[in-house]
Amino acid sequence: MKWQETSEIPCSVARTLSVIGDRWTLLVIRNAFLGMQRYEQFHANLGVTRHVLADRLGRLVEADILEKVLYQQRPPRYEYRLTEKGRDLHPILMMLTAWGDKWMAQEHGAPLLFKHTACGHVFTPKLACSECAEEVLVSDVSPMIGPGMGKQKHA
Amino acid sequence: MKWQETSEIPCSVARTLSVIGDRWTLLVIRNAFLGMQRYEQFHANLGVTRHVLADRLGRLVEADILEKVLYQQRPPRYEYRLTEKGRDLHPILMMLTAWGDKWMAQEHGAPLLFKHTACGHVFTPKLACSECAEEVLVSDVSPMIGPGMGKQKHA
DNA sequence: ATAGTAAGTTCTAATTTAGAACTGGGCAAG
DNA sequence: CTTGCCCAGTTCTAAATTAGAACTTACTAT
Known part of the structure; x- marks a missing residue:
């Protein structure tokens, strides 16, 4: 069974884990609760590879747990903030x-x-x-x- | 950073996840709370491969979250029960x-x-x-x- | 002109997982 | 007495994911 398929299971734990059931995902969320918002902050603080971090942040945005907010034009830079779903x-x-x-x-x-x-x-x-x-x-x-x-x- | 290294981090979330921060591990625990105790029950119910199931059960026993209890001699068969640490x-x-x-x-x-x-x-x-x-x-x-x-x- | 910052992307090698088949002790039925 | 079944794994190969390091792009500061 693959990652995403678990979201189909009629079990709220399985469905929750299909979104946050990953070591790095939860550590990213933990750091978001402690106030972190930017890619480099997460990267410096967690021992996660850049590749995986980008992937996890992307998934969390897609899952509507984090949202990207533009904090600077030229070059465009975004920070990640917890949504209501995330704060929950x-x-x-x-x-x-x-x-x-x-x-x-x-x-x-x-x-x-x-x-x-x-x-x-x-x-x-x-x-x-x-x-x-x-x-x-x-x-x-x-x-x-x-x-x-x-x-x-x-x- | 490898799996087990996160258990060294001075963060209780990281240390907790070093033990249960895995999709299948938490689903095994969920099923244990619903009364499952045997390998074949977990296997039939979760879409996890036998290999990974054996690995996760072993880790949970090592982490003292589940314990193996002999329920039959000839051939020896064990079932898995939540410990106090697991029930917590x-x-x-x-x-x-x-x-x-x-x-x-x-x-x-x-x-x-x-x-x-x-x-x-x-x-x-x-x-x-x-x-x-x-x-x-x-x-x-x-x-x-x-x-x-x-x-x-x-x- | 050089260095630095932020947020990625790309690359290869190592690790983990999926999926299916196999093992081995013992049972029950024909 | 042999064929099939149960349970709890182990073994195998191919596919997917991850680690770790280097590279990119668009700026700003010195």
Whole structure:
């Protein structure tokens, strides 16, 4: 099965991964959340080859996760900004970070801390229920077949 | 830069992705959350080649995300179960699913719904603050340099 | 005139993946 | 008692992707 074919699978995880399921893609997005916008910044910061970086930025633009914005004429130069769809990846990034902090710990602790400006505290992200606002644990969730589960290849 | 080298980067996202930052790896984990445990189940359900599946299962065992449990002697057969470290990936999977449901919508809606058994409602996962329990939006988070940010290659 | 900057593109060699066939231990049916 | 089936891989070749370095184009600054 090829890269793009997974976007056809009736599974939201597969469909999400068809767009961001790549090491470099997610690192580009992470850096975009930290404020990076330009090709050379991404290149200097990530250990990715120029070829792959150009490819990934292109895919992200095509997927409407980043948008190219002209910041200079002569010669035309564009920077990459997160779209609303891209900014909506924030919870995923926060959860990836939290898992890494907990399970892939570094010598001296987390490289980055996050402050919740609304309450002023450094925090750890939790998964909460949209209906009762309580924390949701694995054992509290039961999956049910939804309306989109058609002729599935997947359980 | 090669696959495994990213695990050295002082960034929790990079370190997390060094373990699960692969299309097939995350799909294997998703299926493990839905109850799959055996090689042939994963193979039948995912469109992955046998070679890659064996490789990814091996890596996940080595990363202590899955564990091999003998379920039959003669010939010895093992099944793969999520460890605590693996079950801790649940929030990531829930967030990936939620993003896919919202932005990669299928014709008839979400293929899977999730019920929060504690309150009884079908829900959407939200990111909440560990300190004040309120929902956390992108604009409410400010990253700060943490203790683990040493001789960084990354901002 | 020379150097530098930004955002790529091009090239070759190495690595990874796809897809299909094969292995090997043991089972069950005819 | 032999043919076929199950499971969990391994092996094979061809195709695709990636790494790493050099090159390009259109400017600006010294």
